[in-house]
Amino acid sequence: MTIRYDRRQVKTKQQLLQALLTCIEQKGLDHVTVTDIANVADLNRGTFYLHYQDVRHMVQQIMNEKIDILTELIKQVDPYEHGQYADQNIPYPRIVAILEELSADRQFYTTILGSKGDPSYVLHLKKILTGALYNKFELHIPGTSSAPVPTHYLLAYMTSAAVGMIMYWLENNLPETPNEIGAMIMNIANHGLIVSSGIREKPQSHK
The missing domain is CATH 1.10.10.60 (Homeodomain-like)
Known part of the structure; x- marks a missing residue:
């Protein structure tokens, strides 16, 4: 029963x-x-x-459930493991898993985070992702004063860029697979915008 x-x-x-x-x-x-x-x-x-209780309570409760799922998936991301996949030019499976989760709920995210939804949820999502990523990266990044970019600026840039890229992908009806988007994110994270855009060639590794 x-x-x-x-x-x-x-x-x-x-x-x-x-x-x-x-x-x-x-x-x-x-x-x-x-x-x-x-x-x-x-x-x-x-x-x-x-x-x-009401419409807003419904949206908030569902959003919290979705964010909990994404947060758990983000917790499984390992920066060093990601680097190993990047060295082999293979999309990182744990990132692909996050993208698969987002694509499965495409209508929800594009509607709630879109122009007819509520922009505050985009900011809330970025804040949650930033917190989850920061907790993950601070375990692996020394955060020394000699680093070219302080960790908090780096994470702000990464999360804004990633959310923007993923939203564009979702809003355009998923023209690429989660694997292909994962490869793009890996490329940008590993080689930066200049190399990823084709302005400069990828440096050759010296053996």
Whole structure:
């Protein structure tokens, strides 16, 4: 009985989520009401209130769930391991896993983070990603005063660039696979913008 009830809950939440995204795409998040969502989902308002307090609470709760998943995936990223894959010119599997998760939820991210959603969620996502990356990198980067770029500036640049690149990919209907985008991110991270853009050739390794 419990399993059947849980499945019903999951199905109902999925209906509500799909209805939310449809409503945002039609009229923008600021104008979406509980009644709108219930009508599109073909459910009553009481069913909505069994799960969420209001529209903003629904969006925040779902966003938190998505961010928790992404944070756990980011925790598995190892800068040194990434470097080993980069040396072989192979996309780092743990980065590809993050991209696969994002592509699976493409409609959610493009709708909530898009022009009809709420820009504050983009800033919130960047803040969470920066924190997760900083916690990861500070374990591996000495952070000495001799470093050309201080770690906090480096991470601010990396997260803004990565989020912008990924959003562009999602908004353009995923023309590349997660593996291909992973290769691009690896290329930029490993060789920088000048080499990745083709302005300067990649330095040849000396054996």
